[in-house]
Amino acid sequence: MKASQFFISTLKEAPSDAEVVSHKLMMRAGFIKRLGAGIYNYMPMGLRVIRKVEAIVREEMNRAGGVELLMPVVQPAELWQETGRFDKMGPELMRVKDRHDRDFIIQPTSEEVVTDIARQELRSYKQLPKNFYHIQTKFRDERRPRFGIMRGREFTMKDAYSFDRDAAGAAKTYEAMFAAYKRIFDRFGLEYRAVAADTGAIGGDLSHEFQVIAETGEDAIVYCPTSDYAANIELAEAVSLLAERAPAAQALVNTPTPGKATCADVAQLLGLPLSRTIKSLVLATDELDEAGDIVKSTVWLLLLRGDHSMNEIKVGKIEGLKAGFRFATLAEIEDHFGSKPGYLGPIGLKKPVKVVADRTVVNMSDWVCGANLEDFHYTGVNWGRDLPEPDLVADIRNVVEGDPSPDGQGVLAIQRGIEVGHIFYLGTKYSKVMNATFLDENGKPAFMEMGCYGIGVTRIVGAAIEQNHDARGIVWPDALAPFTVVICPIGYDRSADVKAAADALHDELQAAGIDVMLDDRGERPGAMFADWELIGVPHRVVISDRGLKEGKVEYQGRRDEAATSMAACGIAAELKGRLRG
Template sequence: MRTSHFPLQTLKETPAEAEIASHRLMLRAGMIRRLAAGLYTWTPLGLRVLRKVERVIREEMDRAGALELSMPTVQPAELWEESGRWYEYGPELLRFQDRHQRWFCYGPTHEEVITDYARRELKSYRQLPVNFYQIQLKFRDEIRPRFGVMRAREFLMKDAYSFHLDEDCLARTFERMHETYSRIFTRLGLDFRAVAADPGNIGGTGSVEFHVLADSGEDAIAFSTESDYAANLELAEALPPAGPRPAPGRAAERVPTPGARRIEEVCALLGVAPAQCLKTLLVKGREHPAVALVLRGDHTLNELKAQRHPLVAAPLTFLDEAEVRAVAGCEPGFLGPKDLPVPVVADHAALHAADFVCGANEKDRHWVGLNWGRDLPEPPAADLRNVVEGDPSPDGRGRLRIVRGIEVGHIFKLGDKYSRPMNATVLDENGREVVMQMGCYGIGVTRVVAAAIEQHHDERGIVWPEPLAPFDIALVPINMHKSQRLAEAVEALYRRLCAAGHEVLLDDRPLRPGVMFADMELIGIPHRLVLSERGLDQGLVEYKRRDGRVEKHLPLDGLEAELDALRAS
């Protein structure tokens, strides 16, 4: 490809809307252009990268025996009514009517459509197992689209759905997909982790997310330093502290703490550590007007865990200030579990504290030296907090580290969540009708591109991993328009490299070298060859890798072999 025929709409300045590196660089490199909130046009350059991701995914899905098909993006409401999701899905589902006033939605996912297809086509256990996939645009009307294509409303997704006679078979395919996803993200050159996700929620027996590690990631993940344990932060279990609670060491005392509402203020005033304080949160209860959740001052509430507690109403709702006054008789900031007339649930770590500090349920008063059992009844314990860096790993091996990740893939055992309500059955070997078991496996293709940039960029622009690069080699001639001899040599070299199977971008614009260098670096082409009159005289080409690891002169003769060696390294 020649730049004279390929639009490189690079920008020196970054549009104001872009916050994170991938969004900035995709705009500056001219890969995407925004049409409306969460809607992006992929330019010819951007699309080349997207297609590279697709290619790797297709190869690995095919290798795993999955079959590609294509389903409509527009889906009839009746199918969603059958699964029950027409009412459950909420405003993220874009719904509309056709000219006959029949309801449709733009597919955010395709469980209903594939299950309908499967129940029509699959009649016998002999047709199982089978795994269908497609790579297709989805639309989810996100509350807050942001970060460019990272969280767009319309995005490209690879979604796969497998069908099985029994759970064992589903488990085997699930494992196969787990391996396949690992292969895909490894091949794409990404640093990723497979992370345990919400188990037990959608009736399935397992769900694994694949996260690309990046500081800008929207999800926090916890992983063990010594085992392969990894989980979404909100799902990571906080183990109860080991050993018995320390014995009380001092008498309880009510002390004045004027104006000290926040943990930090109380700590500063009383000269204690946050871990020595307990904080009390009032939330709506399932059967009681309020329930008190008690945490150590240095810990944070995990809302998912709290919401799952049997005493707590879902969705989790905090009492507002007036409600707090009505229940506790004082303003927020001075709450404590002692003498509070509502059920109390304490986090394991909070229950392990001795001689602790907490609010006295009276304005400007706190208790110090309080002890469970001695000064107030011991409440039931629960895991209510988010794990923190250094907590023991729930599997007993190593300690937890917390990093941020971008969710690029999610695999799920669906069981019969869709097949049962939609009556997707086959006959087994005994001629009996059996509801099929299902799995589903998604990859955010467009998000993979953004995630790759988050992991691979420098101050000059994108540094593509080779499998993702829109072109392999940037061929940059110096002042070619002024030298017929150079023009001929460049043309010959371009043809040679293309013939050798390289995807070459020849910068044949009559521009100053600096402009071309800057553009090629911004769009992140992994290998650069510079050819000049001077080099021609010496029979040499300048070679530079985009990641800066190699920079040397190569002989024009036999360049192909040298390049192959460099690309393999």
């Protein structure tokens, strides 16, 4: 490809609405162009990267037995009403009416449609397992689209849906998809982690996220450097940091802590480590009558070590809190504790409260907590002696760096990541509600066991840049680069030698199937190099008269500090060797 036959558009400055580095660089390098909030034109340079992502995904999905089809963007509401998602989903589900006033949605995913296909087409156990996927435009009407195409409204996703005879088959399919995803991300050339994940609203029993490692990632990924353990912090198990409870050594003392309303302030005042304090979080749950009015509320006290933070996902799994919870109101707090926040604790409650202690908290001795009296804290508190054992002990905190790994194989570390893939074992969640059955060997109908497997095609482009960039621009891994090699001739229009050498190298690399770009725009060298560094092409060859006189060209990898002089006659073979290897 020659630049004059392509479209290159770079900017010195990123638009002011670009918050993150990938968005800024994609705008500056001319990969995308904003059409509306969260809606982008994929410009020629950006589309090439998207196509590379798609091609790798497609190849590995096919290799793993996936069968590609294409389900529509605009889908009739009926199927979505059948699963209840038409009503349950919020405004992120884009609803639209046709000329006959019939309801449709613009697909955010395709569970309903694919399950409808499966219940009609997959009638016998002989047809199972089957794994259908498509790579299609999706729409989610995000309340606040941001980060360019990392959280856009219109985006491209690969979504696959598997149908198995039974849970054992579904588990095998899940494992095969897990392996396929690893191959996909390996081929991308990105640093990533597959982490155990919460199954969230989509339900099901088993789930992994594929996270591209990036400091700017929104997710915290917990992993154990000395074992295979890896999980999203939402899910990562926090074990007790105290194997057993030490005997009480201190007396209970109501200690003045004037104006010290946080654990950190109290610890500092008392000259104690923060890990000796306990923080009190007050939640509430409501029972509703049929009309939706509150008939009864329950107040919950969650106790965490002062240096730990609550994990809402874990709290939401506690019996009694599963159906939803809220923070207690000030009135509820004063009513139950007789004090305002900042000085709360589990001793001397005015009204009954459900006390949930974190696994570490329950083994602490001689600890500090609020005295339910403004400007006072208890010190030397001990379970059993000073207050009853907690109603419930549970893992309710986020792990922190240095925590023991739950597999007992070392200590945990934490990285930031961007979720770009997610695989779920769905079980019969959709097949039951949509009556997707097949006939088994005995002619009996059984529900299909399903899994679903997503990859955010356009999001990967953003995530790859978040991970791979420097002050000059993007640094593509070979597999995702819009062009793998750029040839920068100095004086293409002036020197017949330069033109001949550049054209010959271009033609030879292109014939070898390498995505090569010859910059024939006639830009000055500085501007030309800056463009291609911004765009992030991984391999650059500069051809000049001066070099050719000595039989040399200059090669520079995008991460190299400086160019290397190489024999002009050997450069094609050298690049072909490297890029095919």
